[in-house]
Amino acid sequence: MSRRLLMRQVMPLDRDLEVMSLYVDLEDARLDEDKYVVGGNSGAKALNAAQIRQATGTGRRVAVEQLVDRTTFKVLPGQSVSFGSMFNGFPASYWRRYTIVEQVRLEVTLEGRDGHVVVYKSLANGNSQRVDSAVVEGDGAESFTFDLPLNSFVDGGWLWYDVIAADAPVTVSAQWTAEVPEDRAAHGTVDMAITTMNRPDWCAKLLQQLGDPDLTGYLDTVFVMEQGTKLVVDDAEYPAAEKALGDKLRIIQQGNLGGSGGYARGQLESVRKGTATYALMMDDDVICEPEGIIRQVTFGDLARRPTIVGGMMFNIYSRSRLHSFGEIVQPWRFLWMTPPDAYMQWDFSTRNIRSARWLHKRWDVDFTGWFSCLIPRVVIEEIGLSLPVFIKWDDSEYGLRARAAGYPTVTLPGAAVWHVPWTDKNDALDWQSYFHHRNRLIAALLHSPFKRGGRLLRESLNNQIAHIVAMQYSTAELRLQAMEDILQGPQHLHEMLPTRLAEVNALRKQFSDAVLVPDRDELPPVKRAKLSKGKSISEVPSRKSQLLSAAKAPLRQLRPPRDLSREYPEAEIPALDAKWYQLAKYDSAIVSMNDGTSAALYRRDPELFRDQMKRTIALHERFRREWPELAQAYRAQLHEITSQEAWARTFGIEESS
CATH class of the missing domain: 3.90.550.60 (Spore Coat Polysaccharide Biosynthesis Protein SpsA; Chain A)
Incomplete structure (x- = not known):
């Protein structure tokens, strides 16, 4: 010993x-109150939940x-x-x-x-x-x-x-x-796999962090998959990064194949090289705690069986705030989420571990995001590389695939990075909405335990209608395209990788809600013939009120738009309040984006509403009818489309060894 x-x-x-x-x-x-002392009364539970969030800190520094x-x-x-x-x-x-x-x-x-x-x-x-x-x-x-x-x-x-x-x-x-x-007794070594695109300053600074002397003995190779036009090697910070990492650093230039294409390349290079114990997926726009990588390796070395070991994600803009303690894929909805009893956006500067009961429970997860995720090489060799889906759901699908093969995932406290929070992004509405929807459905076809995906198709239909009545026609169109592409079969996923992003962007530009304007003054002023007597858009309606809005909103879309709304927006709605039940009240509106950089003009279009609704209902019915056959086709092809050989052909390196 x-x-x-x-x-x-x-x-x-x-x-x-x-x-x-x-x-x-x-x-x-x-310490907050035990939930079994609080009991099952809804009012008591709501009060306790609010108290759990209350700060206990005194401000000692x-x-x-x-x-x-x-x-x-x-x-x-x-x-x-x-x-x-x-x-x-x-x-x-x-x-x-x-x-x-x-x-x-x-x-x-x-x-x-x-x-x-x-x-x-x-x-x-x-x-x-x-x-x-x-x-x-x-x-x-x-x-x-x-x-x-x-x-x-x-x-x-x-x-x-x-x-x-x-x-x-x-x-x-x-x-x-x-x-x-x-x-x-001896520690393993790790190949870092970092995918970057047009973030040379971020990436160069991260590479310097990986040059920490304490990490030297743990690093085998640092692979940087360069997929952009603004190259990290041209950044002013790069020479310092190159000096810190020396011959451990390897830059690989390739076309933009998304996160999954970048990470798959890192996985392939690591497996082919065969000298590192692990490959660690890491985003380029993070601040890293090098000690966390050492802990991930140590935990992996001593795990009972090969185990994927993830780090946690803290908010880079509020650095004591944790995004999530761990994440699961809820089987019935097939949606990634924080476990039901846990809390998102927890701020340790206001309430410490010793004051929060929920932080003492062990949270078993289905996956860890690839902002920091250590994967044993033997797991990659057995279950394959990333799914070829560009972005979104590649990490969660991989965790589910690994679990099915007997390899657990652990999100390890004490290992973490700081990253831009998801809440500051607009990825549910912009070009990424195509990949969100398509890849969630593909992952469900591969891994859902339910015959027709559980609640997923119903939820997809509800979300689609919400986008249409909210005048988010570009998002609705991309989601329809995503479903049509799935029907083509898994054999087309690799060939779509280099071209689909450009095609998605070209498609969405045809809709006014996707035309982003940085300067608000370039858009017309708000003007209405008759002012609304309704409640403020900042007020959150009750569940009952939302259900009533859901029933009435599609019917309202059949009416002709008010004349003045064709020339002037009827309201100006900040991103924070741009919910479907608010947007559905208007015939036009200026809506700002989550990142605060721009706004778009939404206009209601009854003809487009009819067309998208008709196609939405038809596609969802087809998915419901053909789900078992589709699932069988995707599962039969999973090994092939995630194989080293398939990815090597996509990278154009099939002759390498």
Whole structure:
């Protein structure tokens, strides 16, 4: 047996105080109420849900001088600091469930008179228990060792330590280790697969982060799939990236085959090279915590079976805010989502781990997004490369495919990147809506356990009608095209990759709602012959009101538009309030985009409404009728279209070896 480092105490690389709540916690623990105490009353549950979101922080801040170095923190006199945080707490339940580790050793080194360390563990319900403690006897440095079994973490729970300083400052460093078999003592290596397109500045800075000296021994090759016209090698930051990574860096130029084409190329190159244990998919527009990659590799090395190990995604604009603790594909709806009991957009600067019960439960996931996702090479060799779908659903489909082959996915706390949040994008309406809809349906054809995809077709029909009555005709048209393309069969997916984006963009430009105008003054002023007496568009209607709108909105579309609406928009609606039930009230409107850069003029068109509705109903009925045969065809072709050979032909490198 050998002793192996599992994780160490770390501080942020850039000494950014905005993210300190992810590393250390100065606040008290104020645990929310247990859901079984709250009970099943809807009012009580709603009140409790609101209280869970309420901030418990007092605003205590870490001083810059407390960040001694990358692994050492100074606790000020009279201060109590908890390391039960995202990056320094030990996620015991994940190690208990998925790895061979049965006991961990916490080694804490304190320097400072009367420095006090207290070790805690929590249960899956968030209740915590004091496990052990120690005190520095003299003025010098002293190390303390705590051996901690993992047998009690079957459903959830963390391990962590608090450090308390008396009258003198106390510096602290710590690490978590475990006894492992000799054949697990050495760490694996990783090929990074980064897909980039016209983000040379972002990508060059990311490459510099990957040049962190602590990562050197873990990196085999860093593949950058360059698919744009603004090249990373031409960026002013690139020489520093090239110097940091040296001969580990390899730039591969290819046509724009989307994220799936970029990641598939990285997977193919990694498998053909055959020298790295893992391939790690990572977006180009992220800020990386290098320590997280080391933890992903370590967890993968010690997993019971080959396991996909993902990192979490924090908001790059609000860096203490977590997008999601993990994601599943809900089988009946076949929609990716945060598990029902978990919370999205959780801000650790306002409510810490020790104050939120739900954060102590282990969240088992179906997939991890490819903003940071470690895939064992043996998994890629067995189940194939990415689905050739350009973007969207490639990562979630891969997780489902891996699970069907017996390989789980773990989204590991303590491994993360910072990324632009999905909520700041317009991908449900723009050209990406084609890929969202097509690829969701393809993934369901491949993996839905229900004979006709469960609720998916009904939900697709409802969403399609909502887009049409909201005057989002370009989006509705792209979704119809997506369904028609699926009917052509899986054998056409590879040939569509190089051309479909251009064709999609050309199609949507035929509709006024897809013509984006940066300058609002280029659009006509709002003018109506008769002012509305309705409620403010910023008010969220009740469920009953929305159902009434859903019943009346299609009927209203058959009326001729008001004359004045052909020349002037009837309203100006911000992206935040541009819901279908608001837009359906108007014959024309100026609607701003989610990213804040532009706006579009929507105009109601009864003739187009009739045409799209007719085709929508016909296509959905055909899908309902032909689903079993379609599913069989796609499942029969899955191995072929994700094979190394098929992708090599698409890349034009079939002669390579």
